[in-house]
Amino acid sequence: MTATRPRPRQITGRPELYTSYAQQLRMFNTRPKRLAVLAILLVALSLPFVYDDETLRLLALGLAAAIGAIGLNLVTGYAGQVTLGHAFFLAVGAYTAAALSGDPDGRTIGFGITNVLVWLLAAGLVAAVLGLLVAPLAARLRGLYLAVVTLGLVFLGEHIFKEWQELTGGPGVGRPGPVPELFGIRLNEAGVFTAEQKLYLLMLVLLVGFAVLARNLVRSKVGRAFSAIRDRDIAASVIGVNLTRYKALAFAISSFYAGCAGALVYTVSGFVEPGSFNLLLSVQYIAMVLIGGAGTISGSIMGALFITLLPRITRDLPAFLPLISADASVPLNVFQVETVLYGLLIIGFLLLEPRGLFGIWVRIRNYWKAWPFSY
């Protein structure tokens, strides 16, 4: 017997009245949401023709990092498994992609496969497989035990990447990032468009794809299972959620996203240094998720852009605050301010607005919804 589904009906003037469950669960369940997303996309598409190349490069980095932040949000924000090991999976993705697309005759390992789609998929898959290897441990451990173990993963990874010089070029030396080529067009060299314009558009398209996939995942059975595990894992297993399986799945998916993000971030920056995959990188991604809003996809994107653009903002500070110096060798320079800001922003958001930037947006929205009768 096939169930007949009533066609979802939108009632004029009642945007929040849902006449079916399917309608409420739709990805863009209200008209303002549809229009807003469309508008944001149009603005994002027009940016490459407005901004200079330097800004575009920064934005492209932010978009690539957003993919990684979405991945971390899936495992930490949705499935509730706290991991500090994101830097390790970013590194795995970056090195897989760099090795696949690298120059075969170069100083470091390279296979010369420069097609973006091939190395991106490979970077994601290798990271996902490693994520699955960690998963059995993750399934046995809870809460902070897991956080400490994944922290160990970062240190082990850092050691391996520093020692495996054929792959990574060694500490302080590094190797070129992945070479992006799509349909015969080199994306990191100027052609009809500049390299930055092409990279920005590539990152934008990929981010939209990854974000839609993630959004679809979290409103499906799998996503509901993740949330159930986060809220109370014992209760989840009682109602029939296979804990081991879903925790492993969360880790694999998150690592896949991290792998892709690692490959893309270092495509934009053009250079991979093995010392950069340290605890601070993991903390940056945690900061993206927490500042953006844990358990929201759009929040991850906001958080990633915020954290990536932060250095740009602090770099302008010396002009306003003469106390802060732009010289790295003097105490209280912009780099110190930047690091302190990471810490203080994490603390501040957790204390004052635990739902992050997304929460601020929800508050603004609710204020105007009830306007002029807001209290």
Next chain:
Amino acid sequence: MIEFLSGVVSGLGAGSAYALLALGFVIVYKATRVISFAQPAFMLAGAVAVSYLVGPLGFVPALLLGVAGVALLGLATERAVIRPMVGRPVFVVAIITLGIDIAMRVVVNGFIGNDVRQVGDPWGLRRVNVLGIAVQQRHIAMIVTTAVLIGVLFAFFKYSRLGLAMRAASYDQETALAQGVSVGTVFALSWAIAAGLAAVAGTFVATGAGVDQQMWIIALKALPAIILGGLDSLGGAVVGGLTIGVVESLVSSYQSDFAPWLGQNFSVVSPYVVMLLILLVRPYGLFGTREVERV
């Protein structure tokens, strides 16, 4: 054999610093159920404070004053940032301590500058012969100090009124509260003790080579130690810390002969390998309490 024994002794020396740090982690964990990632910053702050005070005061008074100062810093941090978070998920509080660590370390690094600061200890890198083994004097001092501190701490927990209050609060917070234990005082005291222990450990790690900006990494080696011993076991923290120290020292003396393919400085990450192996067999560490959940 001599090489092995001297490896073990220097491992015990380094391990006693890990044990002090691990004790700090465990004390905070037992009181608040949170791993305080701020320990590295307190450790660095302790060593730096001593390096500044040692000039006018001499080593021992500088150490005492530095430890007291850092303990106060821990107390203030708990009061300002951690207390408002009571009742929130432990993950959130743990991430906040991570934020504290990052912010505080930048400030402390500003005091270190780009060079290495000396803590002016009386031992340096001198060695003495004990039963035919050359032992660094500072390692002996570390082992003795740690043993004394551990004895005092355990006596404090066992016999003093406050120690009893701390044990009660860690066993069951609400019941302790109902019996008139000030849980707030317990939180504050555990942060102060943890910060003080970290400061002692930091100063001892800095004896010999001095303090630089990278020293905080050492504090994170106490994490494998507490996971090894079990997050909520004080004895486990000591055993874990000493084990990690010995393993690290032995790996650094033998790995280049037996397994050079693991790469230079593998000893630095060997604690994490030990931790992973132990967790595969015992998810709650060697002496940790198995979590039993009532639904």
